[in-house]
Amino acid sequence: MFVTTWLAYGAALLVSSRDLFTRVLFEEGDAATVSIQVLAAKDFELLVGNYSRVGFHHPGPAFIYVQAFGEWLFYDILHLVPSPWNGQAxxxxxxxxxxxxxxxxxVYSWxxxxxxIAGLGGASLLFFTAYRELISHLWFPYVYFGPFLVFLIxxxxxxxxxxxxxxxxxLAGGLLIHGHAEFLFFVPLLGGIALYLVIWRWKLEVATRDWRLFGAVVAAFTFPILLNTIVNFPGELPKYVGYGGGHGIHLPWTAAAYTVQFWGPNLVLALITFVAxxxxxxxxxxxxxxxQVGLAFCAATVPLMSIYAMIGIDQIDEAYIGYFSYAVPLFMFMLLLIGLTQRADWLKYAGVGLLVIGIAVVAMTNSLVNRRHEMVGVPAALESMAEAAGDRAIVLERRPHGAWAEVVPLVLGGARAGLRVCSDDAARMELLVTAEFVCTAEELASGMRFVVARKDAGEPVGRVVGEIGQKSGSQRSWVTAVD
Structure with missing residues (x-):
């Protein structure tokens, strides 16, 4: 059953985003910061996760190693895609x-x-039509959805x-903890409840093989976190104590509204869906x-989500932090369909029809298409900078700080092209480009300086050698030589 459903979902996603096999794509912003970490992962040197806007790296590199594997296999080895990011995707x-x-x-084992299963697959496709990008976007807040669904089930x-x-x-819990510090709250609590009930409350018999597999998976996910703590003592873990930026506690009803928003398109429909x-x-x-147990875990997740929203989220209007919790209503829909088919056996024959409807709706709405922000102007800007700099390092300054979203793709492009491109500000840019791509004192003194300046910040400073910006949208930056 796993292989069949994996191939079916995989085919649906890849066919929907088939331009990944033909179109050259350059990352921007956050995607480019992850691709810089992918470079380290391909050399098995990465021990931390992606950066957080509050000033640390998330616990582990598991997802980034998956992307590194994709770049290595589909771009470096098989040459199935025209640019590295496509392989990651x-x-x-x-x-x-x-x-x-x-x-x-x-579910099939039960x-x-x-x-x-066909009916559940069709229902999931309809769910992804209503909530697009949950399984087709590479932004990590969306990527956590799948593992959290598996973790609950x-x-x-x-x-x-x-x-x-x-x-x-x-496996699912390890992926989640590696992905985001917030899961150091959810996974131990929900997983702890499960282990307590299995071992102490109900004293279920667990085969030695099952314990060994469980221990091996836990050890595999723990190893890079532990190694980073030792090598870069004290590592990232102490930084999570103040996770959320030291904000005050949000009001209970504000946290409740934050939690319920993932159950419908607006608060009223969300409450109706939740109660129903x-x-x-x-x-x-x-x-x-x-x-019954699935219902209980969903019921436990809801107050935990509200508690976390109260104490762990600094900007309560940022919905992306809770995108993973879309898994709860989907699991509830699945439980409802399973329960209905058990009470009216003939309903299971509607599964094929539901699957056909799901496929048709997905095809008509393009809801599984990979949508992403792309950067344009990277190759031309790099070529111009390399010609102007000669043998010197290319030193990048950004104006204002928000132009980091254009600086990082240039640093990444330089690394891929064998050019030394670095950022001039260690204090604010090391988190984004890693220490390897922060300019040394010697490079700051002898390298050729270029400014990446947003067009809306005023007239360019120096000689314009390139223009870079998002493919969709009006945001553009000048790349100017100031030496």
Missing amino acids: IAILLLNAAMLALALSI YPSSML ATSSVVAGRTKHLWIAA LFTLVTVVARGQRFL
Whole structure:
């Protein structure tokens, strides 16, 4: 079942974004910062995750190693894509497909019906039509959705009695913790509840093999975090104590509204959906162990999300921090469909029809297309700077600081082209370009200086040698030589 569903989801995602195989793409902003880390990951030197706007790196590099593998396999080795980022994109799309396949495979172990799985697949496609980019975008706040869905389903399965899924819960939890510091709150609490119920409350029998697999997965995800703590003592972990920027606690109703927003297009419909799903699933879950435990884990996740919103989010208007929680209503929809088919067996035959509808809607709406911000002007600007600098290092200054989103792609492009391009401001740019691409004192003294200045900041300073900016949108920057 896993291979079949993985291939189906993977094919849907890759066909929808087939331009990845033909179109040259240059990253901008956040995507370029991750690609700089990919360079380190390809040499097995990366020990931390992507940067956070509050001044640290997230716990682990797992997702970035997935992207590095994709760049290495699809671009470097197989030459299936025309630019490095495309290979990264394919790897993440296939990872998302694998997460969805794992989720459905766990359900299939409880309810071995291909018709049911087809219906759940169709329902998921309709869900992704309503909430686009959850499985087709490479921005990490979207990428956490798949592992969190698997984590909820796997922990529910374990507590319901299928302890063979312990390793899947560990895999999903490890990915989440590596991805974002917020999951140091959610995964230990929800995972701890599961282990408490399995080991101490209900004393379920767990096979030695299951414990060994669980331990091996946990050890694999713990190793880079531990190694970074030792090599770069004290590492990133102490920085998470003040996660959220030292903000005050948000009001309970503000946190509740933040939590509920992921259940519908507006607050009223979200509340209706929230109440209806919990009511209906409570009814259909009676007598169904997996459904009851799944409902309980969803119910536990909601207040945890509100608590985290109160104490852990500095800017409560930033919805992206909670995108992963879209997994909760999707899991609830899945539980409802499973429960209905168990009470009315004939409904499972509607699964194929639901799948056909889901595929048709996705095809008509292009809801699985990979949408991204692209940078234009990188090759031409690099060529002009290299010609002007000669053998000297290319030193980049940004005006204002927001122009870092254009500086990072130039640094990345230089690294890929074998040019020494570095940023002049270690205090503010090391987090974004890593220490390797911050200019040394010697480079600052002897390199050729260029300014990357936003056009809306005024007239260019120095001689214009290039123009760079997002492909879509009016934001553009001059690249000027000032020496």
